[in-house]
Amino acid sequence: MLPAPRPATELHGVGLDLGYHGVDVVHGAGVRLRSGFVTALVGPNGSGKSTLLRALARLHRPRSGQILIGGDRDPEALDALALTRREFARRVTLLAQSRPVPVGLSVRDVVGFGRHPYRGRFGREDVAGPAVVARAMEATRVAGIGDRPVDELSGGQLQRVWLACCLAQDTGVLLLDEPTNHLDLRYQVEMLELMRDLADDDQVAVGVVLHDLEHAAAVADEVALLADGRVRAAGPPEAVLTGEILTAAYGIEVAVDHDPVTESLRIRPVGRHSTRRKGTATAGSAEETR
DSSP, X not given: OOOOOOSOOOEEEEEEEEEETTEEEEXXXXXXXXXXXXXXXXXXXXXXXXXXXXXXXXXXXXXXXXXXXXXXXXXXXXXXXXXXXHHHHTTEEEEOSOOOOOSSOBHHHHHXXXXXXXXXXXXXXXXXXXXXXXXXXXXXXXXXXXXXXXXGSOHHHHHHHHHHHHHHTOOSEEEEXXXXXXXXXXXXXXXXXXXXXXXXXXXXXXXXXXXXXXXXXXXXXXXXXXXXXXXXXXXXXXXXXXXXXXXXXXSSOEEEEEOTTTXXXXXXXXXXXXXXXXXXXXXXXXXXXO
């Protein structure tokens, strides 16, 4: 799909304490993103999953802990916080939840922004750039709108353009913060499939924040569940996304079983009205009015 990623294909956060205005919101968090694996960060709102992802992308500096490119036991592991911006950008890229929409630029121009780590100060030619940009646009299905102004695109189209920009950066680690937002069902599925392709075919280490637990179960090799700023469980989806663990994390009863058609995990919150049957409420109301 894309050229072989850069050699560094593992990103490891170790004992990360993260906070805002002197108050910690993530406590002692550890997460490992491995080459060829999709790792999903899930959890309730305010659990710290997006903050943790931003820290891995160097957008939120830890109060304590380490971010390593390479394993924690790898003697050649790099301290990600000590790298220059250009050195880090050749290894790790982030698809954020939202970005400003450029005005007056084409889709191809915006995707080309992903080549910034490979361009010199004085406009040194990026020989591989055009081919990488073209492949990134094909992979995200925006090649057909390459000449359109980005400020005329729908939210879903723009999301795919920004993903193409990340792929054009050609890194061994790809971070995505809720990438299925603003996408309809078809493009949600295509986004999840693209993550799997990048991990399986290109051996990219993919770390993704997802709200939809069934999406996480479908796409991830490993899941890290955060609650109250701590990683409460980590491992394969079947081990982490259980009714008992999810009920404790979300504070609502959660039922987990397998879809009879796809055999994938089916995860459903059990609210007050979940067991009501059609006609029951109507019949009761009718009785009360007599």
